[in-house]
Amino acid sequence: MFNGLYKLFSRDLAVDLGTANTLIYVRGMGIVSNEPSVVAVRQDSRGGKTVYFIRAAHNRSRLVKPRVIIGIPSGITEVERRAVREAVKSAGAREVYLIEQPIAAAIGAGLPITEPSGHMIVDIGGGTSDVAVISLAGIVCAKSVRVGGDKMDEAIIQHIKRRYNLLIGERTAELIKITVGNAYPSDEVLTMDIKGRDLVAGVPRTLTVSSDEVRDALAEPVNAIVEAVKGTLERTPPELAGDVADRGIVLAGGGALLKGFDALLREETGLPVFLAEDPLSSVVIGAGKALEELNILRQVCSLA
Template sequence: MGAFNFLSKDMGIDLGTANTLVYVRGRGIVVREPSVVAIQEDTRQVLAVGQEAKQMIGRTPGNIVAIRPLKDGVIADFDVTQSMLKYFIKRAYPKKSLFFQPRVVVGVPSGVTEVEKRAVEEAALQAGAKEAYLIEEPMAAAIGAGLPVEEPTGSMVVDIGGGTTEIAIISLGGIVTSKSVRIGGDELDESIVQYIKKEYSLMIGERTAEEIKLNIGSAYPKSNEPKMAIRGRDLVSGLPKTLEITSSEILDALHEPVNSIIDAIKYTLEKTPPELAADIMEYGIVLTGGGALLDGLDKLVRRETGMPVRIAEEPLDCVALGTGKTIEEIETLKRVLISPKRLR
């Protein structure tokens, strides 16, 4: 594997469908940007990356397109992903010398194919990495959440990202059983878009849907009834229109994707060996990722599984922190990595 030494510019990358985070050894998380790239359609020239590009979604003129190069946790557009990674690596090291290339650990969903793993590794190498190692995202999330992954104790993590939900039971540095479903924050947003379209003949954009989810979205009935004014385009008149929606409507809108996540959690628990199931009953299920912040999701998981449930301290950062901790403690944690040699 080659020793990770202090001189090498080692970094951990959470290459997410919605956001990319970069952890630099000894410095922590230094980049936290949306996984969005704005390109000139005819020339494929990159015009903006990250937050600047996200502001352009749904607002670009005909010859400029703002795209998300990852879909469902995997690379959908290789060249754009590579350009985005190169940009984020440079952001992490603004004064990077020509001689030091970083060694990187990148998180990948547990359900991806060998071809998809190779694409991530290749994108990292072509973006300027000296060596690229992969770690399964639920393992990284568990490490980042501070779970005792190396011990002979069962830990359960549910990592709800932008494109996928990764569920895993971990013990002795390995994933004992796991389930990956291609449902995440993006799917929740899309469910809100479709609900508003069906119920009100109003077309809203994905950024508006995300704001609705963050402000009044819920996975569990609320005692009060928060409301929110939203703007969109009336599909009947074609004109801009404002209307008010309630939290219970968004609860209905999110019912199907949230239920799919609950079913995947139950499926994983059913496949868990009895001794580890007893550990999870004692220590509980840990929720990570942006989806963990959906109001009431922890209550719903608790009700549906009968298990204790807690949200990780920094749910959005867990995968990045896990890749970073793996780099910081590479000698003790290297067995959790997927070695590039094993991919070929």
């Protein structure tokens, strides 16, 4: 009886604790928070940013404890799982569920993951990229690489530094990536003026960069993600590989918005490639759907 009352008054939460941004979904309300993951916390606070975001979203009495579902990378270790579980419980969760981010992204992208057919999802986040083939609500084969939007930004910074002796910050690098960044050649060459500090003279300087040279700068991190996709396809069972060939590859995550990445992946794999309707929010939307529907929750999540 008391557990039923908890469910009635508690705000159950789904959390996508990304490297760059943390998104929170509240059952019955949808996405209520999208904030940078870098936050200031007290030295003695347990669980750091995980605790901060959960307590910020669940601002009711601590006597009313929520269920919380957390998206985790597919390659996470058991030690890391335990750390996440303990941090969330210390924030006051009644129950903690862990859902692997590729599964959450697939649900958020609208893929019928409970069917026996195979579906491939590529979730490109800030710090990691997860590639997975999913069938019957489980991951059949997967690859997680520590390459994502952050590595792309760093590649741009290093390119500008080496070629022009100009130092730019992370924000400028991200703006370059968004404005003229691309992964596949285009007939139209875009340019952008950027500002930074001249490493020789030590004074501010402005220069113009083109989309062609930015594509060259991004080649290494982009190719690492493409190779992860190809490697996962090679390990996919033949019957599921046929399903993927028919249905194509779905891209999610902020990194999937890089211009031309879908075209590059289509050329490299020979398969159809599609962008999720809301790539940036696919993981938390999928985790939220699992939270709303208990039958999905039981199939795709592990109770921590």
